[in-house]
Amino acid sequence: MNCLEFRRELNIHPQSNDAAFVVHARECPRCAQAQADALAFEATLGRALAIPPPSNLAESILLAQATQQRRESQRWRRGAGWLALAAAAVLAVGVGWRATSAQPLGDAAIAHMLGAEAPALAYTAPVADDSVRKAFAKRGIDLAQVPADISYVQCCPVGKYKSVHMVMPRANGPVTVMYVVDDHVASRSDFSHDGWLGRSVPLAHGTLVMIGHDAGQFAQIEREWQATLQAATRI
Amino acid sequence: MASVGSKPDVSSKQRQFDALVRSLSGDLYRYAYWLCNEDALAHDLVQETFLRAWRSLDSLRDTAAAKAWLITILRREHARLYERKTPQFADVDDVDIADERDAHAPESVGEDGLIRAAMQRLDAKYREPLLMQVLGGFSCEEIARELNITPAAVMTQVFRARQKLKGMLAGDVKEAQLS
Numbered sequence: 001m002n003c004l005e006f007r008r009e010l011n012i013h014p015q016s017n018d019a020a021f022v023v024h025a026r027e028c029p030r031c032a033q034a035q036a037d038a039l040a041f042e043a044t045l046g047r048a049l050a051i052p053p054p055s056n057l058a059e060s061i062l063l064a065q066a067t068q069q070r071r072e073s074q075r076w077r078r079g080a081g082w083l084a085l086a087a088a089a090v091l092a093v094g095v096g097w098r099a100t101s102a103q104p105l106g107d108a109a110i111a112h113m114l115g116a117e118a119p120a121l122a123y124t125a126p127v128a129d130d131s132v133r134k135a136f137a138k139r140g141i142d143l144a145q146v147p148a149d150i151s152y153v154q155c156c157p158v159g160k161y162k163s164v165h166m167v168m169p170r171a172n173g174p175v176t177v178m179y180v181v182d183d184h185v186a187s188r189s190d191f192s193h194d195g196w197l198g199r200s201v202p203l204a205h206g207t208l209v210m211i212g213h214d215a216g217q218f219a220q221i222e223r224e225w226q227a228t229l230q231a232a233t234r235i
Numbered sequence: 236m237a238s239v240g241s242k243p244d245v246s247s248k249q250r251q252f253d254a255l256v257r258s259l260s261g262d263l264y265r266y267a268y269w270l271c272n273e274d275a276l277a278h279d280l281v282q283e284t285f286l287r288a289w290r291s292l293d294s295l296r297d298t299a300a301a302k303a304w305l306i307t308i309l310r311r312e313h314a315r316l317y318e319r320k321t322p323q324f325a326d327v328d329d330v331d332i333a334d335e336r337d338a339h340a341p342e343s344v345g346e347d348g349l350i351r352a353a354m355q356r357l358d359a360k361y362r363e364p365l366l367m368q369v370l371g372g373f374s375c376e377e378i379a380r381e382l383n384i385t386p387a388a389v390m391t392q393v394f395r396a397r398q399k400l401k402g403m404l405a406g407d408v409k410e411a412q413l414s
Contacts, residue, residue, distance in 0.1 A: 013375075041401070046369055049351075053264035054274075054278060057278065131278075
């Protein structure tokens, strides 16, 4: 191997263990120096490219997978039960339908929060504002600003409702915030279930639902979302 | 997705998936980041890659090939994304590099920052094989298979990638000294 071949190999495989490469580096001081420089550059390059991933990356992927799996199994169950459901619907038209469609938003929101996405309540690291904007954009809302300290955001169907599901960690425990788009409750109301307290508020383009163990934290969060959603526009 | 009845080993599949996510999501994120130069998009790409991987996990026979398999899925996802999206043209020198430096401060102001900025300026055809070699630890033959080019072409591209990077860095250092 001559110097030219060595330099070419050095730029392709700086850590080469090829016998001829190793021998040449031992015999040629200038190429040995070039190799030392190249290895130093590789170390710096490797360090510079090692961008740290988000702290909750693996958990968020596993959560998305669990959520998707659950939705798919629900769809499968719905599909398998379709014939039976259709028959039942013929018999119970006007009765059964009213029973399923009338599930209150608060109950549906708590059931969703405690389902596959329950681990999100433990998240504390803030998500990027862009992730929040993207989730709202998927629901047709362009946010001009984003409230601080949101540790989880995902577009979720909550029963029959289309929502943006978020978690906002607070001093007295996390508050789950769901914004249900294009579905207005008639008026502000409080609800509770299994020790969880909730409030639904008609706001801008839909309904804001807050759930937590301390209802005293709701007022501030409502003010933040009121300012945010009133400044938002429909896409 | 397979029905529960036909897959008695769902829990072992889930364990395999968990292990893949925990061991390789960081590497995939770094690769995705350097493909698209955007934190949030890289996160989405990696998540979508793993969701697709879950659906076809039964086709993964060789665990040693898992990383290459996931990178193949990620590259397809990235290509799909660009089929759907109209690229936003911006002056990369002014916008992307400034954002990148902000996103990864404080190291960004030093040598690492200069290298990151230079990587973002590097043409994708040089950047990608270099990423696969440096971040992925793939051989030229493996990169060639993934990129569907010859090993000789890969060697030429990683050679030129390093030369171009070093050339850009020499220019950046001179600029930094002048300013």
